Amino acid sequence: MDVMTARERLEEICTELDRSITVLNAPGQQQSPGDYPNDPADAGANLSETERSEAVLAVARRQRSDVLAALHRIDLGTYGTCVDCGAAVPEGRLEAKPEAARCVSCQGRLDRSRR
Numbered sequence: 845m846d847v848m849t850a851r852e853r854l855e856e857i858c859t860e861l862d863r864s865i866t867v868l869n870a871p872g873q874q875q876s877p878g879d880y881p882n883d884p885a886d887a888g889a890n891l892s893e894t895e896r897s898e899a900v901l902a903v904a905r906r907q908r909s910d911v912l913a914a915l916h917r918i919d920l921g922t923y924g925t926c927v928d929c930g931a932a933v934p935e936g937r938l939e940a941k942p943e944a945a946r947c948v949s950c951q952g953r954l955d956r957s958r959r
Contacts, residue, residue: 845938847918853942854911861908868901910943
């Protein structure tokens with residue numbers, strides 16, 4: 845993927861993530877403990893929904909950070925090069941996940957180390 849196409853895709857992804865984060869942070873999306881009803885069953889359901897929203901928000905923020913890092917790599921001229929081993933990141937991987945910073949092998953090692 846050429847860097848101009850990658851930049852456009854990454855900027856579109858960033859814009860969409862910004863929108864999603866704004867919606868998830870909107871008043872009324874997050875409830876404070878004082879907003880929960882007195883019925884313990886309802887409170888549990890609301891807490892679960894809040895936890896789910898917070899998890900989705902955390903994933904969106906992490907992905908946005910990855911996208912911004914990819915845009916920075918484009919600026920540096922290192923986009924498409926694995927940040928760990930320096931090998932080329934496969935074209936198909938960048939097509940599927942334009943924010944990818946690692947080749948498949950290095951990403952696999954990173955994923956295994958996180959378990």
